[in-house]
Amino acid sequence: MTVDDVVPITAPASASIEVLAAGQPDLWFELPPGFTEFDLGEDPEERMLRMVDAVDRLFAEVASEQKFGFVVAGEYALRTLIAAGAEHASSCLLRMPDGRLSQGTLCVIVENPVVGPEDQDRRGVATRTAIQWREQDPDAEVGLIMLPYGPAAVCIRDQDLRIPGGIFGLNDSIPTSTRQVQFCVPLRTSPGSALFTFMTEDVEHWAEYLEVVSGIMKSVSADEPDMESLQVSDSPDAGGTEGQI
Structure with missing residues (x-):
């Protein structure tokens, strides 16, 4: 299966991350079809209700247990990333060729070390x-790559997590396994780095997700993208956005 076989749920956009004192974006990146950016200041309960409504609308035929688990696992990952200081967080929602719901989470954290x-x-x-x-992790796949924006370190590894049972209304925590890829991108205009992290429980389709994330990293730029060139559609099966840091 290739990435073209999956069906994205949203249309393209861009995002930026601000790290300068003047509040100007240091870098931009494009979110491909299927990604939706979250408001990091949104009330968690309202966010979960909105996610439930979206999943119910788009995947009415999926069992309630699967939809509930999907929303709760995504919310837990998002809360963890926000607590870690995320400047950007977005969720990727895809329908696989077999009709199964698949989800991944992207976040960007700005690290400002002692200069x-x-x-x-x-x-x-x-x-x-x-x-x-x-x-730190001898079993991880680690290397260096050259992006259009500049050099970056990359790390792919598997993680075993335990989701607090309280989110599900249970006493015991729930074990889950995820795969994640991290890119450390040293900034051009100020000291520090942007740490891009993408994670998903859907390891079966990791190759397709890695292709999608590679496209995001290739889009990282110091210049704001031309949004008119992005094919934005109102159709729920189109897809993408813009991000900034």
């Missing part, structure tokens, strides 16, 4: 990050 002369060398920052990741 030293070595922090001006962007490739050096990416290299040191890759070395640190490899030391």
Whole structure:
């Protein structure tokens, strides 16, 4: 199966992340079809109710238990990312060829370390990050890549998590396994790095998700994208957005 076989639920857009004192975006990136950006200040209960409504509307034929588990797992991941200081968070919602619901979460965190002369060398920052990741998790796939925006460290690893049972109304926590890819992108206009993290429980379709995330990383730019060039559609089966940092 290829990424073209899946059906996205939203249309294209862009996002940006602001890290400068003047409040101007340091970098931009494009969110492909299927991604919806979250308001990080939104009330969690309202957000979950909105997600439930969206899933009910788009996947009416899916069993209630599956839809409930999907929403709760996504909300737990989102709360964890917000608590970690996420500047951007979005959810990817796809329908696989077999009709199954599939979801992934993207977040971007800006890291501002103590500035030293070595922090001006962007490739050096990416290299040191890759070395640190490899030391922390010898089983992870770690390397360096060159994006259009500049050098970046990349890390792919599996994680076993336990979702608090209270979110489900249960006493015991719920075990789950996720796969995630992280990109540490040293910033051009200020010290620090943007840490992009994408995670999903749908390991079966990891190759397709990795293709989608690779497209996002290739779109990272210091320049705001031309939104008129993005094929935005009002159809629920179209897809994409814009992000900024």
